[in-house]
Amino acid sequence: MTEVASGWLDRLRERLGERVSVSPGDLNAHAHDEGTPYTFTPGAVVFAGSEADVLATLAVAREERVPVTPWGAGTSLEGAALPMPGGLSLDLSGLDTVGEADAVGLTVTAGPGVRRVALNRRLRPHGLFFPVDPGADASLGGMAATNASGTTTVRYGGMRENVAVLRVALMDGRVLTLGSGARKSSSGYALKQLFIGSEGTLGVITSLTLRLHPLPPATASVQLAFPDVADAVLASVTARGLGVTPERLEFVDAATVRAVNRHRSRRDPEAPTLWAEVAGRDAADVASGLAGLREAAELHGGVVVGEARTPEAQGELWAARHGVYDALRAAWPGHATRIGDVCVPLSALAGTAALALRLLEEQGLTAPLVGHIGDGNLHLLMHAPPGDADAWARIDHVLHELAAHAIAVGGTCTGEHGVGLRKRAYLRAEHGDALDMMRDLKALFDPHGLLNPGKVVGDPDGFPGRLS
Amino acid sequence: MTEVASGWLDRLRERLGERVSVSPGDLNAHAHDEGTPYTFTPGAVVFAGSEADVLATLAVAREERVPVTPWGAGTSLEGAALPMPGGLSLDLSGLDTVGEADAVGLTVTAGPGVRRVALNRRLRPHGLFFPVDPGADASLGGMAATNASGTTTVRYGGMRENVAVLRVALMDGRVLTLGSGARKSSSGYALKQLFIGSEGTLGVITSLTLRLHPLPPATASVQLAFPDVADAVLASVTARGLGVTPERLEFVDAATVRAVNRHRSRRDPEAPTLWAEVAGRDAADVASGLAGLREAAELHGGVVVGEARTPEAQGELWAARHGVYDALRAAWPGHATRIGDVCVPLSALAGTAALALRLLEEQGLTAPLVGHIGDGNLHLLMHAPPGDADAWARIDHVLHELAAHAIAVGGTCTGEHGVGLRKRAYLRAEHGDALDMMRDLKALFDPHGLLNPGKVVGDPDGFPGRLS
Structure with a gap:
């Protein structure tokens, strides 16, 4: 550790005491994510327990010019949460309080360290759920930071549509409350939307108020095989035209069905395959939804592989879809x-x-x-x-x-999955001149470039370490 | 007209020829909106016919320091489209092309001057529609600029959820293409969302790609009367819990039902009243939706005033809701x-x-x-x-x-309805320190304060004319 480094470390310890760790185990636990092969070891980890801890960390980072990268659950797939080597990892998993669910307003307020599975466990007895499902048991703060979405987005939208209020701590020490409990607004610029998907490069999320949805009274699922990927796509569009909006609509290719068949001793048709879940008022309502999906599938050469109307049968039907990773690992x-x-x-x-x-x-x-x-x-x-x-x-x-x-x-x-480190190379092609405007915004919120530096709008070649 | 003014007018005419008007009729037509009593007469109107015209106008405005306010259909209710007295009104109604609808991708690209009723007339033969319905036959650019929404937002969202791509001309002469044809993205900062709702204060919308939806195969409607407003609200929440998401869910108070009864010689119960439309696959499906709404209403003391399953009967049922303005004018x-x-x-x-x-x-x-x-x-x-x-x-x-x-x-x-002039006084209370950040963004996009000056994030007392 250099003298400079120990300088900011001392300042950090003065402010945050035992919340600061330089133990090799803690440093190593914040040096990797789930999707990249990189090891970027921070100089210290702050285990924040409150918004005040976040502000204290940002104050030291600002005064001592130390880069700081927020950390939720470490489930990032593109390197978004990897710290600058030698910099600060700001672990928010301790901001894990969950407020009372508002069963009329259909919202709940939670800390950024709360994970989605734990949240839904708390909501279930109230007949409510938070729909955004990226697969991993990610933190809510991380999900907002990457605009996460997943299997249910076709029906409920992703984080962009399901965050009502975001509290963010800025690098200059201000805390902004963005958005409102109203379901819509035309009041002022959409700063909340700017922070959703900004991957901790503009500020640190300290609290989220999320939109909840009632658990559907009834669901049913169907597995459909198609001659061709194009047929599967057209069937999904036709289903919408027939008035069916599935809760989930998932696809796998033929070779993958083959791999899953082998792994799970199934005999599903080895063809492009869709799984769809429909929800409704009651058994008759979901039966009507399934009929719509069947009709749409048949118009495009699809055949029903299986249908399931009970929770258990649906679990079994979807197991083939959810078994893709296991089949991959086994093979x-x-x-x-x-x-x-x-x-x-x-x-x-x-x-x-x-x-x-x-x-x-x-x-x-x-x-x-x-x-x-x-x-x-x-x-x-x-x-x-x-x-x-x-x-x-x-x-x-x-x-x-x-x-x-x-x-x-x-x-x-x-x-x-977000931009993180590896998708930065595509932002110019995708956004053109708008990338320069994004960089101007970054400079406005973080003039010294200390917040999750190099990520998202950074120079694609500008981060230490081999990036392939 | 002063010498200075005629200077910029000459420059404008050099660039835009007959697209520039100073005729009293044109000036007066751009001096009022539908919702405020103010008369703010521009010094000139540019009738833009292309993005190039918009850029030429902005170039003259920038070089000559002339304030410029975009104009769509003039249906603003809060003064958003009123020009600076003596400044420029940039009329975009001539940017009115509509591209081919993409019936698989469910999008269409249109100019900002296209009005929503005309768009939906074009889409209907394709079995598609653009759902955002603010009541007025507004321009699509104006609707994006105010994040408009309306009767169908409960089901389809507002402009924020239904604009895929926005092209915006900036004050510095750049044109940005924001968003993509994909239904979701985690790539970079959400600049598109920043422009939606910014009321022409950050840039000028020159094109929109909109998300379309299939026209529902079947619909039905119900009118429900409640003992109390609270009961009506709870019934609407209960309906969602029962698995019913209405296409529309509209409320009027008891006194208004009384006024409409008098105006239209109806005998509806003079109580807080809901109108709901449900959509579905077929008659049985919508009947199931209506049953859910009835069940929810009855749980909260509601009674059915009327049901309608044909388009004609629904038109009649909703006429009482839509008759509110007429009843007001007649009374x-x-x-x-x-x-x-x-x-x-x-x-x-x-x-x-x-x-x-x-x-x-x-x-x-x-x-x-x-x-x-x-x-x-x-x-x-x-x-x-x-x-x-x-x-x-x-x-x-x-x-x-x-x-x-x-x-x-x-x-x-x-x-x-947006902030325009009259809601500026509330932004500090609603957004706190975030208002300062909004003003910083405004300065970044429009350093000389020429784009729709004073609106949205401007000083509430800083616009000429009596504002009450």
């Missing part, structure tokens, strides 16, 4: 993974899926292609032995081509 | 109107409605109270003879108390 033990995440207009989705499968074939790779098909969001679950440089170069090629294609067809380089 | 011929617009958490809605009715009584006023009840959005349709200063002072008092109350209970001073 390729010891492989590391890297998940592609693009989102395109629905009219470009079939072409994008076809391109993904062709790129895999050209590069001699296999990878499950899964998607939130109602949103046009595709994931490619790339995998290779961690040390196989050649395979990772081919993987990088595939994911690069896919991101470039998504932008070229009017989509985005990331549908829900 | 008070020659009165001018001023519409209050607050939005509160649903848990505060009944209390806010009660306060509104109490304030009216205290001030010896009558005014229809109508609301988009699923969003917590209330309108108070104040009216008085234009010259009755005492009545307008009492009206101002009621609307002021209502806006202050909405903010105090965690809501917003404007749910959908």
Whole structure:
């Protein structure tokens, strides 16, 4: 540790005492995320327990010019939560209070460290839930910071649509309360929306008021196989035209069904496959929804693989979809993974899926292609032995081509995982001159470049460490 | 016209020729809006026909330091589109092209001057519609600029949720394309959201790509009367819990039903009343939705006034709701109107409605109270003879108390009409320190303060003319 470093560390300890850790275990726990191979070890971790702790940390960071990166649950897939080596990791998992749910206003206020599974466990007895489901048991602050979404977004929207109020601590010491408890507003500039998806580069989220939804009285699910990806996409659009808005609408490609069949000893048709869940008032209502999905599927050559109306049967039906990761791990033990995440207009989705499968074939790779098909969001679950440089170069090629294609067809380089470090290279192509305006905004909120430096709008080559 | 003024006028004419008008008719047509009593006459109107015309106008405004205010259809209710006296009114109604609808991606691209009724006429043969319905036949650019919403927002969201891509011309001559054709994104800062609701103070919208929705295959409607406003609110929440999401959910107070009864010779129960429309796959599906609404209403003391399942019958049922303005005009011929617009958490809605009715009584006023009840959005349709200063002072008092109350209970001073001139006085109370950050953003995008000056984040006392 250099003298300069120990200077800010002393200041930090004066302000935050035992909330500051430099233990190797704590430093190492904040040096990795779930989606990148990088190790960026912070110089110290602050375990904040309150908004006051966050402000004290930002004050020291500002006065001593120390970079500070917020940390929620570490489930980031693109490096958004990785600290600057030697800098500060600001761990918010201790801001974990949950207020009383407002069962009429349909909101609840929670700390940024609360995880979504724990929140939903608390809400369930009230007949309510928070719908945004990115898969991982992420922190709510991290989910807002990346504009997370997932399986239920087709019906309920993502974080952008489900955060009512955000409290954020700014680098200059101010705390702003953004948004309101009203379901809509035309009052002033949408600063709340600016912070959602800014990945801790503009301020630190210290509290969220979230929009809740009643648990549906009845649900049912169907698994549908299609001749072709394009048919599956068209069926999903036709279903909407028939008046069916599914709760979830998930896709996997034929090769992945084959892998899951092998792993789970199933005999599902090895074809592009959709899983859909519908909700409704009662059994008759969801039966009508299922009929609509069947009708839409049949118009596009689809066949019903299975239907499920009880919770247990639905769990079994969806197990094949949820078994993709396990099948991948079983088939390729010891492989590391890297998940592609693009989102395109629905009219470009079939072409994008076809391109993904062709790129895999050209590069001699296999990878499950899964998607939130109602949103046009595709994931490619790339995998290779961690040390196989050649395979990772081919993987990088595939994911690069896919991101470039998504932008070229009017989509985005990331549908829900965020920019972090690895998607920065695409922001110029996607946003053009707007990237300069984003950088101007960054400079306005964080003039010394101390908040999660280098991320999102930073120079793609400007972060320490090998970024591939 | 002063020498200085004729200087910029010459420059404008050099660049834009006959698109520049100083005819008294054109100046007067851009000096008023639909919701304020002010007359702010511009020095010239530019009738832009293209993005290039917009850029040429902004260039002259920048070089000659002339204030410029975008104009769509002039349906603003809070003064957002009123020009600076002697400044420029930039009329965008000529940017009225509509592209081909993408029936798979469910989008369409249109100019900011296109009006919503014309757009929906074009979309209908494709089985699609653009849902945002603020009542007035507003321009799409104006609707985005104020984050407009309305009757269908409870189901489809407002402009914030239904604009995919926004092109904006900045004061410095750049044109930014914000957003993408993907249904969601986690790529970069949400500049598109910043422009939605900024009322032309940050840039000029030159094109919008909008999210479309399939026309529902079947709809039905019900009119429900309740003992009390609180019961109506709780019934709307209970309905959602029963799995019913209405397409529209509209409220009027008892006195207003009485006024409409008198005007239309109806005998509806003179009680707080809800109108709800449900959509679905077919007749059975919508019947199930109506059953859910009835069940929810009965749990809270509501009774069915009428049900309608055909388009004609629904038109008749809703006529009583839509007849509020006509009843107002018939009962008070020659009165001018001023519409209050607050939005509160649903848990505060009944209390806010009660306060509104109490304030009216205290001030010896009558005014229809109508609301988009699923969003917590209330309108108070104040009216008085234009010259009755005492009545307008009492009206101002009621609307002021209502806006202050909405903010105090965690809501917003404007749910959908925007800030314009008259709601500026509430932004400090609603947004606190965030107002300073909004002003910093304004300065970043418009350093010389030329774009729709004084509006939204401007000094509440800083605009010429009497503002009450």
